[in-house]
Amino acid sequence: MGNEFDVSRRAFLRGGALVVTFSLLPIGRVLADTEVDTLGTVVLAPDLPGSLRTNPFLDAWVKIDSNGINVYTGKVELGTGVKTALLQIAAERLQVAPAAINFLTADTALTPNEGYTAGSHTIFDSGTALFNAAAQVRKLLMESAAHEWGVEPSSLKTNDGVIESASGQRMTYAQAVQGVDLHRYAEAEPIQARPSDYKLIGHSLQRLDIPAKVSGGAAFVQDMRLPEMLHARVIRPPRPNSTLESFDAQSIKSLPGVVQVIQDGNYLAVVARDEWQAIKAMRNGYALSRWSGGDVIPDAQHIHELLTRLPATRFPISHEGKPTLPSGPSFKAKVTKQYLMHGSIGPSCAVAWFKDGILTVWTHSQGVYPLRTGIAQMVGLPPERVRCIHAEGSGCYGHNGADDAAADAALIAMRMPGKPIRVQWMREQENLWEPYSSAMLTEVQANLDAKGKLQDWNYELWTTPHNERIVNAGRLIAARLIARPFKSAPSIPIAQPEGDGDRNAVPLYTVASTNIDMNFVTVMPFRTSAMRSLGAHINIFAIEACIDELAAKAGSDPVEFRLAHLADPRAKAVIKQARDAFGWPTKTNRPGAGVGFAFARYKNIMGYCAIAVELTVHPQTGEVEIERVVTAVDVGQIVSPDGLRNQVQGGIIQSASWTLYEAVDYDANGVRSYDWSGYPILRFPQLPSKVEVHLIDQPGQPFLGAAEIVQGPMAGAIGNAFANATGQRRLKLPLTRSSNVAHG
Structure with a gap:
């Protein structure tokens, strides 16, 4: 846990300056085209495959310069190995070794907005986008070289990032890109390939994410350690919608190592110089807070009967064919499930740093762009001044506490400019406050x-x-607890055939x-x-x-x-x-x-x-x-x-x-x-x-x-x-x- 975390590992310019070269379409066109995909991102090019529908520019996916080949995805690694698989696809279609690619995932300052990593859509959408975009970039590079040499592109071949002619002329991808503008829409027609020729797709590569996990390296956001980083813990109400009646903040502030106590409406947090001091301050905070009210919790034995009595909207899903009088045997039954937890092995964690007017949040959220929208609204910053960077978390498939931990870190960091703030949830906070899977x-x-x-x-x-993912600040716990709370956006089911x-x-x-x-x-x-x-x-x-x-x-x-x-x-x-x-x-x-x-x-x-x-x-x-x-x-x-x-x-x-x-x-x-x-x-x-x-x-x-x-x-x-x-x-x-x- 003491390993240093490479803060700049997602920046493709190792020298320091951050340059973002791809842009979205003019806002008028975005507003005019109201189609949105199942993961919540605006569809700009409905005829393109995969996530090219929402991110049609080639340079949203591939950039090549003197520093090398940079490939981007808006999807994240959740322990499934998709980062390795996506790299395989890109390397296959660019015809380079995987090691030649600087592969970057889910950073709102660098990568395309692909909404959430969810619903088995990563290879389906992002893999399809990379499969097509990478091949088209390679084709453009070959055309650039062909134009330079006055030959037909079909006479050229590529070998590990180098274009070669039949006469022995050679040009690197970095040289060829000088004659290409990659800020263009992808073509709708895919560039065909023979699967029998694949050298990477269809073969098993060693996973990129495994070495640090098995060696005790800095594998997760929980492992992050930044200079002068402070440790925070939150103090939650005994149950949702409880009201804080009293809190002895002064007693907490006098504890060793405590540098800040935050009280904003029903939101409480403590900040200390080391983690154990923060835990002790949090425990004292629970003992010194008094709450009233809160949501009534139903009886588990009658939850399914309660579901049939609560206000509901009835959605027709499938009404096909004409029912007939039964002429054969039948079966009739009720099937039930209880609420489930995600049960993430590591409780949620996030690190936030408000510095030079920019709020940067490292998070294991499955959707950095939607999270940025919610956090920006909560703290009152323009979205372009909030940067959310994905870092793996130790365990989650679905909407657990990751987004809420990120909101905690962001809210506290805004109160303490210049200091990195690490928020680590405790096991009971994860279990009691994460969103459950519905009964x-x-x-x-x-x-x-x-x-x-x-x-x-x-x-x-x-x-x-x-599907209560983050579409506004009101979907975040912290934003609901502060003195001027935000209201959650209305609940809307996912349409078929995806379904909710x-x-x-x-x-x-x-x-x-x-x-x-x-x-x-x-x-x-x-x-x-x-x-x-x-x-x-x-x-x-x-x-x-x-x-x-x-x-x-x-x-x-x-x-x-x-x-x-x-x-x-x-x-x-x-x-x-x-x-x-x-x-x-x-x-x-x-x-x-x-x-x-x-x-x-x-x-x-x-x-x-x-x-x-x-x-x-x-x-x-x-x-x-x-x-x-x-x-x-x-x-x-x-x-x-x-x-x-x-x-x-x-x-x-x-x-x-x-x-x-x-x-x-x-x-x-x-x-x-x-x-x-x-x-x-x-x-x-x-x-x-x-x-x-x-x-x-x-x-x-x-x-x-x-x-x-x-x-x-x-x-x-x-x-x-x-x-x-x-x-x-x-x-x-x-x-x-x-x-x-x-x-x-």
């Missing part, structure tokens, strides 16, 4: 026709928002009619927002349970039943691959043993995943032991097989933890899950004994994204294996903390 209720009723085919599919769900709580609520299977609706609840007993896969986790769990039950009523094997109701050949291929690799159907005579199968295409537009699971439910304890997991995935053209395999394995583990164990424990007295003893997650002894990942590569096909394709199918496969093992269909998540059994 949800779904009701499914589906039936078969007389021939055993899926007929009518009725599905209704109740959920609070899954309704993500993957529409089955990919062929059905005669659908009647699917979402009840979007905006008066929230808890603050909720994005967590990996959003509503797909429970929706796929519910769909796959229904499919298994209807397959049994039809007297059909559940895998064959799925295949009979799918038209997409790639969907069938992943199912067949997982089926064959697993050896389905598998019979076992061990007491409590069971097998289960599930399938989904993430959002019905992205990666495909099929999973088979073998597990044992111990009759005496109810403990679940996952013996074997076999999965097949198709995410289009594979960039890094090792990276993809790691993503799938991680998703399997995460989903198993959610599905079997995780739930926020709370009652009218408050949230009980303030530490790990109150929030059980999957431990090492509970890991699956064996995991097989089969990758179906699609050379030349679009990148589809991989990070969130597994969570839903793994939940469905576990649920089906649990039912197979016990003879009981449990539909309350998590399964090991539930006793209700549904009867169809």
Whole structure:
């Protein structure tokens, strides 16, 4: 933790001066074009692929000068390995070694605005943009050299950043760029390439982010140490919307090492010279503060009934076909999940520095540009005087406390100009104040026709928002607590086919009619927002349970039943691959043993995943032991097989933890899950004994994204294996903390 953090590591000019050369279009054009993509950024060029739609200029992605080749992405590394994969794509298309590229991620002073790193969009959007932009830059460089030499560009070749002619003439990329203006729109037509020629795409490179993590280096924002840096801790109310009645600030100021005590309305913070002094001051602050009121917390036992009574907006999701009178068997059930935490291993952290009129914030936010907007509004600075730089955090997929820790650091830094301020949340602050994944209720009723085919599919769900990302200052905790608080922007669900709580609520299977609706609840007993896969986790769990039950009523094997109701050949291929690799159907005579199968295409537009699971439910304890997991995935053209395999394995583990164990424990007295003893997650002894990942590569096909394709199918496969093992269909998540059994 004592390692120095390279403050300038994201600046491409090592000599010091910061030069930003790419610009946005005139504001009139931005305002005239109101199309916004699913991650919240303005679409400027709808005909371009990937994130080129929102950042169409080539020099937003690639700049070449005497200092070398600089490549930019607005996406961030969250521990998934995408930084390495994006570098592979750029290096492949520029035809240079990865080491020749200075690769920069998510810095509002340098990189394109790609909104949030979320929803499996990084390779899908940023990878696609780099795939096209880098190739077009290389083509322009070759044309520049060809013009200089008076030859045809097709006669030239490139080798590691050098253009060569048939006669032996040589020109570096840095020389060739002198005759090119890269501040131009990308072309809509991609430059074709033969996948068989790829030297980097489709191959596994060593991850860029791993060495510092395994060696104890400065890998995370938590490791940052700046000159004369001060340490801050926040003092939160006992519950949201409590009012501060009294606070003995003078007693805190007299403690050793304390240099500042901040009180602004209901916002309290302490600043000290070292971290332990800040912790002791914070503890004293909690003891010396008096609060009243606060939000009423509901009873966990009745939260799903409460969801149906709270104010909600009803959104039609899919109403296709004409319902008929049921002519065959049917299945009807209610499926529920409780609130989940992100459970980040390292509590959130940020560093802010207000110096020379510029507020710089280092943060593990998943969206530095939206965060900049919120912070600028909160502190009263123009956005151009706020710079947010991404630095990895030790654990998060979704909207945890990262943005709020950044807001804390920014607010405190503005009160103490010239001093870097490090804010580190404590475990209980992370658990009590991070946005949770919403509790949800779904009701499914589906039936078969007389021939055993899926007929009518009725599905209704109740959920609070899954997308309370930072769109204004009011979405930040600090901005809500200050004396002149900001109000959060209205809650708006993500439209289909991406979806919010309704993500993957529409089955990919062929059905005669659908009647699917979402009840979007905006008066929230808890603050909720994005967590990996959003509503797909429970929706796929519910769909796959229904499919298994209807397959049994039809007297059909559940895998064959799925295949009979799918038209997409790639969907069938992943199912067949997982089926064959697993050896389905598998019979076992061990007491409590069971097998289960599930399938989904993430959002019905992205990666495909099929999973088979073998597990044992111990009759005496109810403990679940996952013996074997076999999965097949198709995410289009594979960039890094090792990276993809790691993503799938991680998703399997995460989903198993959610599905079997995780739930926020709370009652009218408050949230009980303030530490790990109150929030059980999957431990090492509970890991699956064996995991097989089969990758179906699609050379030349679009990148589809991989990070969130597994969570839903793994939940469905576990649920089906649990039912197979016990003879009981449990539909309350998590399964090991539930006793209700549904009867169809």
